Amino acid sequence: MQILSGKALKAGVLGWPVAHSRSPRLHGFWLDRHGIDGAYLPLPVRPEHFVESVRALPRLGFAGANVTIPHKEAAYALCDAVDAVGRRAGSVNTLFFRPDGRIEGTSTDGYGFLESIREQAPGWQASDGPAVILGAGGAVRSVAAALLDAGCPKLVLVNRTVARAEALARDLGGPVAVSDQPLLRDAALLVNGTSMGMQGEPPLEIDLAPLAPGAVVADMVYVPLETPLLAQARALGLRAVDGLGMLLHQARPGFTEWFGVAPRVDAELRAFVAHDLMPR
Incomplete structure (x- = not known):
């Protein structure tokens, strides 16, 4: 004590x-x-x-x-x-x-996110391919910046309010695109930066099949620890990274x-x- x-x-x-x-x-x-x-x-x-x-x-x-x-x-x-x-x-x-x-x-959100992926998906590198991030909130800003600084070749921000995502893209600079639909074809990383899938919130409805083989699916949500998004990723043989690691490392x-x-x-x-x- x-x-x-x-x-x-x-x-x-x-x-x-x-x-x-x-x-x-x-x-x-x-x-x-x-x-x-x-x-x-x-x-x-x-x-x-x-x-x-x-x-x-x-x-x-x-x-x-x-x-x-x-x-x-x-x-x-x-x-x-x-x-x-x-x-x-x-x-x-x-x-x-x-x-x-x-x-x-x-x-420290971006630092925590990168450390969490490196821990839960050994061998992953930001340069592996394009990344898609759902959401445009405060933690997403930090994660997006960290991915770009770590060598991500292209980042796609997906948000229902496109203007918010466009403002973030301007702030970030670099190879950043904006969409109101998740463009997952050949993406090497998908990040859920929304509250969808959180306990008490509706699940995130998304088809992960277009992702590149061996892609990483990361969820910032950690309640529940295994979200429907991560369960779908594991079922498809993709690498799943839960939100708890980001919390711990940040x-x-x-x-x-x-x-x-x-x-x-x-x-x-x-x-x-x-x-x-x-x-x-």
């Missing part, structure tokens, strides 16, 4: 709502594993209170924080400095509070900076967090 001292290191996750977040469980596991005198707290903050809440955290001894829906773009605007990865993504999910009072931000850079230890993602951590995703 961990007992916090008055010198405990502190970080947390800002969201509205935030009760669903598994980040406190994840970071709590690492804190316990490494015997760190520290805490990672859920911080439910309404959008209208976001700026004042973030500015108060360094005064309360916080080293930084993660940011989730709906605060990522507001966090980007609040930062005194955003690194190249965050600027390319156009949003941040990780904040660092510096001793001089500056707030710095980055986006947390590593922040934890390393805030608590001074580089944590690892392994089977024990995955099982611990996955257990909390099981139906009660």
Whole structure:
């Protein structure tokens, strides 16, 4: 059992709502594993209170924080400095509070996504072929930028609101196309960046047959862990990558900076967090 001292290191996750977040469980596991005198707290903050809440955290001894829906773009605007990865993504999910009072931000979603694919689909490379991403939200921005920077030869953004996808394509630059229909023929990677297939949401209706042989199908959804999309991919002999890996890996850079230890993602951590995703 961990007992916090008055010198405990502190970080947390800002969201509205935030009760669903598994980040406190994840970071709590690492804190316990490494015997760190520290805490990672859920911080439910309404959008209208976001700026004042973030500015108060360094005064309360916080080293930084993660940011989730709906605060990522507001966090980007609040930062005194955003690194190249965050600027390319156009949003941040990780904040660092510096001793001089500056707030710095980055986006680790793209990093977490790439690490998750490399872990669950060994041998995969972004240069294998075209990628199709469904959705145009904040996490998609980071993932799309990471794929392009890693050498993806062509990216197709698919969104019902084409104008939103077109705006993202302009921001990203490079070989990016936009469509309101999933053009999967010969694609080497399909990414679901929507809420379709999430528990309580309708399933994603899509035919995966046109994908290239051996293609990777990745779902950002992790509740349930095995979505209908991933089940269909496995049935067709495609490589399936669930959303839990992205959640676990995107947390590593922040934890390393805030608590001074580089944590690892392994089977024990995955099982611990996955257990909390099981139906009660």
